Amino acid sequence: MFTLRADAQPRCTHERASQAWVAQRLATLFGWEFGGEYESGHAASARPYFVPDETLDAAQAAALGIIDEDDLFGGVVPHAFVASKVITHPLPTATSPAPPGWQPRLSAGLAGAVLSGFSVFDADLIEAAGQLLLASGGTVRLKEAQARGGNGQHLFTDAATLRDVVATLDRDTVRRHGVVLEQNLEHATTCSVGEIRVAGRRLAYLGTQRQIDDGNGNEVYGGSHLRVLQGGLDALEAIAADPAERAALRQAMRYDAAVSAAYPGFFASRRNYDVVAGHDAQGRWRCGVLEQSWRMGGASPAEILALAAFLQPGAPAVLDVSCHESHDPGQPVPQGAQVSYHDPAAASGPALKYARVEGGDGSPA
Template sequence: MPRGTVVLHVSRPPSFLDRHEGQTICSVARSIARLKDFDYAGPHDRVRLDAGSLFFVPDDTLLRRDADALGIREVKDLYGGIVPFPFVQTKAVSHGLIDPAAARPEGWSLAFAERIEDVVLPGFTAFTRDEARRGARSLLEQGTIRAKQPRAAGGNGQHTLASVREADALLAQLDEDELTTHGLVLELHLDGVTTLSLGRVTLDDTTIAYHGRQRMTRDNSGHCVYGGSDLTCVRGGWSALEARPLAPAAKTAVRQARVYDDAMSEYGVVASRRNYDVGQGADSSGRSRSGVFEASWRVGGATPAEVAALEVFARDSSIDVVHVSSVETYGADIAPPDDAVVHFHGVDSDAGPVLRYSLVRGTSRRDR
């Protein structure tokens, strides 16, 4: 009997595992299995009953009821996170309501919204058309705003609104059931945005934290999409990261991410992987702003870099800092660096030719 087995929990159709995102999750799960000295068995529904202890790598944040059904109880059971309600999986959780009496889904925490108010951009989450209209008009007094569909990812489902007329036109198009169930996020729009990645990851007895920046690239259709993240990872949690010499922008982002992360206790979130996107740019008046855009408790674009850092730390206990990148690039005539770990290199059925890899760019030891 094996010591244990790493398995996937896939909420999307089986064909997902053939695409670049699915193949990258499989690659990450294999690396985690090596780190834990476990077997790797793919999707959990194919696993033998004698596979020993199971460690899950889900493709999405799990709801508590689903985690309970799988026997997932604690941080040690998965690479990802568990939340109590569906809206906590989405961007909807990142802003408060227009007023305390506003419509909200079951389980909504006013205390959480109060705790994060100063570390997110000015904004609201609305679950009715009237409240969305009120929120939009209030925010438009401060400048251009951005409307976000909470469940959309990769910059999709977002609209920039510069007037009440534009806001009303968008709101008129929204599906009532979608709005009531999942809400709409409205926040100040930033120009010249830099998106910083902040995170904390725990695997067995090792905890790391990181800061870094996201990169954008052009996909095979010429659209601007996520192109990867460049991270600086340290042993330890948020305190270890804050102890590092950080540029002012990074220091602000780390503080904001930590406040948001601490506030998640209001929802009882259980997560071994905690990732926060912090946007920094200028609003319509030219004022510099910084705020948490969203949180992720599932395998994401930065995960290949996170796991690469965990592997370096596991190999050499004297290393305290790892500089590492995850890269997503598009096109037929591209090749990875010789020392990269390739997660996908081929033709995706939807995206076309794609290359995804992680690359360790440098390390620092205690004696330096």
């Protein structure tokens, strides 16, 4: 098996380290030979398994001999843009620019499962789309399609601030990848709903994310706490703790089904959905999918720990696992932690990333 650099965009050191950690752990769990990073033309003695750093498009998958979810830890989409957050929302108008392969009918399938918003592929149309959302009151969030971990996001409450944000965007990047404009909720919680399928094993999980300060005043992803069981997304209803989690699960399942219907060429062995629940400007409680991840993600080290635990005899029916990212160079490694990255001298990004299986009281098992 191999890690795979699927995108020309350079990855941070901590992302490459986490990718290698996940691949090495999978190889150990299933007795596969780990060949490091895949290089074009590499001769494999058997059908290889890949852990890519991005969701693959159909052409990339075909070139690698990937034909179904058993060939990778991640996903394959018919067009590259389908892997990004832009598919969550409709275009501002029926005639607005969109990439080849765009399916307008997906919006109908996602209605009610996502927040109010638009996806825009023309910088000249961003301001008008943003003002439509501002007319409903409250704060609007602009998200750059290619950004990860809470980066590349901007909040605004008036047209002047929006205009200033648009002026900072690269027009060609907007045209190629798009931006998302979306209703922002107050007092919100972000739930994680996901499923992994590896070597005939199928696990699903439900949990919450936490945000942390990156040390520069920016709010970024800080980790997740997940409750995991054996089975698919439909099995999670039994462990949903409250109405908010049940709503998040329903929205994630609707999103997953709608994408599969709109893009029949899509398949994935790793599916993760970020679902937000909170209150809108009128004080109404809302719940909607923010975006999907069909590639190795921030929660993947915790997913792999859960997979390892369920492979052991006598595993519990439900397992609690967590993953953590810290930007504090002085953060010690907790007892029982499985570290996927640690560099107190890191110039940017987290200094420490780890996962662990939790005990019944939230302590390491």
